[in-house]
Amino acid sequence: MHPNRTDAAEIESLYRQHGAALLLFASAITGERSRAQDALHHVFLKLIEDGNLRHALDKKAYLFACVRNAVLNEAKIRNRHTPLDSDSARFTAAWFTSPDRDYAAERNLRHALSGIPDEQREVIVLHIWGELTFAQIADLLEISANTAASRYRYALAKLRETMLPAVNDKEDPCANSRG
Amino acid sequence: MPIPEDERGTEEQLKNERLNHGRIDDPPLDEKFEVYLKEFRPLAPHPLPAESHAHATRRWLVLAAWAATAAAVVAVAILAFHTRTGRVAPSVESSAIADQLAKPHALTIRSANALLSTAPSFKDALDQMAFPPKQSPLPADKRSALAELSKEKIKL
Numbered sequence: 001m002h003p004n005r006t007d008a009a010e011i012e013s014l015y016r017q018h019g020a021a022l023l024l025f026a027s028a029i030t031g032e033r034s035r036a037q038d039a040l041h042h043v044f045l046k047l048i049e050d051g052n053l054r055h056a057l058d059k060k061a062y063l064f065a066c067v068r069n070a071v072l073n074e075a076k077i078r079n080r081h082t083p084l085d086s087d088s089a090r091f092t093a094a095w096f097t098s099p100d101r102d103y104a105a106e107r108n109l110r111h112a113l114s115g116i117p118d119e120q121r122e123v124i125v126l127h128i129w130g131e132l133t134f135a136q137i138a139d140l141l142e143i144s145a146n147t148a149a150s151r152y153r154y155a156l157a158k159l160r161e162t163m164l165p166a167v168n169d170k171e172d173p174c175a176n177s178r179g
Numbered sequence: 180m181p182i183p184e185d186e187r188g189t190e191e192q193l194k195n196e197r198l199n200h201g202r203i204d205d206p207p208l209d210e211k212f213e214v215y216l217k218e219f220r221p222l223a224p225h226p227l228p229a230e231s232h233a234h235a236t237r238r239w240l241v242l243a244a245w246a247a248t249a250a251a252v253v254a255v256a257i258l259a260f261h262t263r264t265g266r267v268a269p270s271v272e273s274s275a276i277a278d279q280l281a282k283p284h285a286l287t288i289r290s291a292n293a294l295l296s297t298a299p300s301f302k303d304a305l306d307q308m309a310f311p312p313k314q315s316p317l318p319a320d321k322r323s324a325l326a327e328l329s330k331e332k333i334k335l
Contacts, residue, residue, distance in 0.1 A: 012227060015224075015227045019223060019224040019227075020220070020221040020222060020223045020224060021221055022224070023221060023222070023223075023224040024221035024222075037224055037225055040224055041224075041225070041227065041228065044227050045227075045228070094222060095221060095222060096219035096220060096221055096222060097219070097220045097222060098218075098219055099218040099219070105219075106219065109216070109219055128213060128216050128217060129217070129219075129221050153209070156209055156212065156213070159212075159216070160208075160212050
């Protein structure tokens with residue numbers, strides 16, 4: 001089935017709207033921005049060709065699910081044929097534009113994200129940058145909403161632990177609340 | 180994906196960890212940290228090659244459609260031509276036969292020789308070959324109106 005012009009325009013609009021968060025989510029799973037980018041393009045080109053998006057009730061959550069499936073499928077194929085890349089190749093390219101072009105802070109955040117378990121990293125990326133609710137995350141990851149919330153809080157605590165020493169050297173974003 | 184931790188277990192773990200670090204649930208702290216994290220904006224992805232891809236696909240479809248249409252037109256033209264020539268050839272043949280049959284005295288070498296020998300001049304012989312005198316289809320007791328009219332002398 002080929003989508004009409006409206007469908008293609010809608011999908012392109014969704015790409016512009018959620019592309020950055022989807023790419024971050026894919027990067028959080030793969031650890032490699034180039035593979036994440038490939039997976040993202042693959043998903044959207046497939047959607048444009050097939051026009052499957054019109055059946056999705058929650059399009060945003062559906063897109064995240066599609067990207068996750070594409071990344072995991074690609075990882076399965078890759079692991080079957082080639083050995084795993086070393087971790088040194090992962091989490092190297094920038095993922096964010098940091099406030100005030102603070103590249104050290106961006107690297108610090110990326111390092112902190114790489115240090116938490118995969119399932120927690122997925123949840124925190126989905127909730128903070130993907131702006132999905134815990135219910136949506138629960139559906140996407142096929143876990144309960146409570147589990148999603150738990151993973152989120154746990155990941156947040158770990159990130160804070162990892163990041164605050166580095167942030168404190170410059171400016172503690174939580175200094176006011178600490179009193 | 181397998182769920183590595185039990186929900187309640189995770190909650191307990193989180194609570195214990197916070198207690199161990201001297202940070203009993205502190206929602207404002209979490210909220211401020213969330214706000215800080217949100218200041219980091221994910222990098223935009225590369226532009227989607229969907230437009231060019233879609234255009235290419237559409238262009239191929241259009242070209243394929245035109246090619247198919249052209250092929251169909253050519254096929255129909257060839258068929259029509261064959262059909263027409265197939266029909267015309269026999270009709271020409273049959274009309275020639277009919278003419279042959281209709282002409283009781285068709286021009287032959289023998290008749291041409293006879294005409295040349297009997298005609299007063301070569302020109303008359305050629306005229307008779309080209310325009311042979313037609314036998315009147317009318318019976319002897321009837322007259323042709325055209326013949327009668329041709330006899331009249333019209334005064335202008």
